[in-house]
Amino acid sequence: MTAQTTDRKVDGLGHDPIARRFRLPVAAATLLYSGALVMGDATGYAANAVEGAGNGDLVVHGIACKRVDNSAGTAGALSVDVERTLADFTNGTGTNAITIADVGRMAYAIDNQTLSRHNGGNTRPCVGRIHSITDAGRIMVEVGSHAAGAPAGSSSDRDVVLAAGADLSAAQFHFVKLDGSGDVVLCSAEGEEPLGVLQNAPAAAAPAIVRYEGVTQLVGSAALAVGARVATTNAGRAKAAVTGRTDTSDAGAANDALLGSHAAAILLGAISGNGVAAKALLRFSGSVPQTAS
Structure with missing residues (x-):
């Protein structure tokens, strides 16, 4: 999709407590369109929401209430009124496309009117919580909800997008790693150390979205209780992590290996059996074993 280049009227829905207006100084050489997504740039000035290196550390404050043309001005020469509200935006395509399964999660800005379900490897600013999808396919988002009442951890989810080295169409929400080609x-x-948990189901060579920080669904290999510290099986599913221990069966202490699992997550919900998924908090913790088991 392309960025917004004309003004539009946005009708906020309901009377959500996050809906409020405030004023921000506009960045230099910047034209903001009415209804467009406005983020704070690295220096705090209002700018068009856009993806870019390091922009995953920035956030969208709201939508511009009116057109402000600071194209010829210095930073702060003009100000813009910004509103946090529930409004509709254009959906991304391909691996960026938001689906009904993403409702309740955070959306990220590709440009000042187009959204993605992931932050593009920390290149996209967080917009807010996904509320619903309209019959026309527009994405309703609580713009600015990351700053006012977002679920703990939602805005801190971190994904990286890399190429799938094999057909992973049946591996969504499994532990994954990198092969020798990256x-x-x-x-x-x-018990080996994973890169993270796969968020989509890509074919070979297609983009693979891997969550390495935050909350994710995770497929288990057996019944596991809430709070269980888990590691990977040899098929990428969650199993109870094996407690680390020192192998003293060798000839000398200098060669004593640490045996155990690379604990990678803590379950936030119970898993009832093999192939069943539950929420988990990614937490790569504990001492790193020399030999995984």
Whole structure:
């Protein structure tokens, strides 16, 4: 999609407590359109929401209430009224496309009117919580909700997008790792250290979205209780992490290996059996074993 280049009227829905207006100084050489998404740039000035290196550390404050043309001005020469509200925006395409499964999660800005379900490897500012999808396919978002009452951890989810090194169409919400070429493949050894958890279901060579920080769904290999510290099986599913221990069966202490799992997550919900998913908090913790088991 392309960025917004004309003004539009936005009708906020309801009387959500996050809806409020405030004024921000506008960045230099910047034209803001009415109804467009406005982020704070690295120096705090109002700018058009856009993806770019490091922009995942920025946030969208709201939508511009009116057109402000500071194209020929210095930073702060003009100000813009910004509103946090519930409004509709254009959906991204491909791996960026938001679906009904993403309702309640955070949306990220590709440009000042187009949204994505992930932050593009920390290149896209957080817009707010996804509210719903209209019959016309527009994405309703609580713009600015990351700053007012977002669920804990939602705005801190971090994904990286890499090429799939194999067909991962059946591996959504499984632990994955990098192969020798730097592509994403399913974890294949008990207790090994994963890169993160796969968020989509890509074919070979297609973009693979891997969550390495935050909350994710995670498929288990057996019944596991809430709060269980988990590691990967040789098929990328969650299992109870094996407690680390020192192998003293060798000839000398200098060669004593640390045995155990690379604990990668803590379950926030119970898993009832093999192939069942539950929410988990990614937490790569504990001492790193020399030999995984």
